[in-house]
Amino acid sequence: MNDDQTKLYWEANADTWSHLSRAGADIYRDEINTPEFLKHLPDIDGLTGLDIGCGDGYNTRLLADKGAKMTGLDISEKFITNASLNNPHASIEYKTGTALHTSFPNGTFDFATGFMSFMDVSDIDQLFRELNRILKPGAFVQFSISHPCFNPLNRKNLKDENGKVYAVELSSYFDTDNVIIEEWLFDINTGAVQPGMQPFRIPRFIRTLSQWFNAMAGNGFTIEMMNEPRPTPASIKRKPKLINATVVAYFLHIRCRKSYNK
Numbered sequence: 624m625n626d627d628q629t630k631l632y633w634e635a636n637a638d639t640w641s642h643l644s645r646a647g648a649d650i651y652r653d654e655i656n657t658p659e660f661l662k663h664l665p666d667i668d669g670l671t672g673l674d675i676g677c678g679d680g681y682n683t684r685l686l687a688d689k690g691a692k693m694t695g696l697d698i699s700e701k702f703i704t705n706a707s708l709n710n711p712h713a714s715i716e717y718k719t720g721t722a723l724h725t726s727f728p729n730g731t732f733d734f735a736t737g738f739m740s741f742m743d744v745s746d747i748d749q750l751f752r753e754l755n756r757i758l759k760p761g762a763f764v765q766f767s768i769s770h771p772c773f774n775p776l777n778r779k780n781l782k783d784e785n786g787k788v789y790a791v792e793l794s795s796y797f798d799t800d801n802v803i804i805e806e807w808l809f810d811i812n813t814g815a816v817q818p819g820m821q822p823f824r825i826p827r828f829i830r831t832l833s834q835w836f837n838a839m840a841g842n843g844f845t846i847e848m849m850n851e852p853r854p855t856p857a858s859i860k861r862k863p864k865l866i867n868a869t870v871v872a873y874f875l876h877i878r879c880r881k882s883y884n885k
């Protein structure tokens with residue numbers, strides 16, 4: 624699947640995604656991924672950053688609040704419209720376009736981020752090649768993805784007699800030639816999900832852990848931080864469903880750095 628096809632899916636998802644995530648239905652983002660991501664982020668005050676796959680700009684705004692001069696980039700025009708019109712933040716510049724081939728000059732940014740977006744990009748080798756081009760020497764890239772080891776093509780939660788997940792059955796880890804269209808919606812218990820609301824349709828690219836590593840290493844990046852976040856007891860108290868994310872790692876966060884020499 625190429626970028627043009629990916630874009631069509633995200634254009635169709637954008638308005639419902641923006642509406643639901645603003646209503647607090649993206650509990651994995653709010654309770655696990657964003658807090659853990661920011662905990663491990665280096666000081667970005669005064670730096671120039673690019674947020675790739677920024678969606679409706681929620682995390683881009685948090686980065687700008689930390690003092691970075693941010694650009695938000697997304698393949699979906701609707702997401703960029705939602706980010707710039709509905710949640711304005713004076714210092715952020717938003718752009719529509721693919722992260723695979725951008726118009727930014729060589730060595731533009733001090734850092735780049737991807738909050739649960741790199742896994743949705745159709746070609747991660749080209750993504751890191753382009754990142755190497757548009758980042759300054761010594762710049763870092765920090766991103767979060769669905770954990771490649773625990774989200775292969777086939778995955779099933781195994782539940783005990785009380786409905787509690789105690790294990791996860793996984794297979795087809797190496798089935799990386801397939802792209803499947805996954806259909807789901809955010810947490811239905813928030814009340815924001817209305818009957819009849821169409822589920823998201825998201826192209827899912829299957830990649831192994833070594834494919835991720837090689838996309839970074841092969842394009843001049845060295846890994847300097849990995850984190851497999853899980854919900855805190857306080858999060859589980861607020862959103863009991865999150866207990867399932869303590870059985871295996873749902874997410875993987877990585878920070879890698881471009882060489883200082885070129």
Ligand SMILES: C[S@@+](CC[C@H](N)C(=O)[O-])C[C@H]1O[C@@H](n2cnc3c(N)ncnc32)[C@H](O)[C@@H]1O
Pocket residue numbers: 626629633644652675676677678679680681682696697698699702720721722723737738739740743744745
């Ligand atoms: C799962 S959403 C994450 C949105 C946002 N970062 C967040 O945390 O709420 C993935 C985003 O990646 C964007 N995306 C997918 N492929 C892209 C590409 N090639 N270039 C730029 N953005 C892309 C989608 O449009 C979508 O907004």
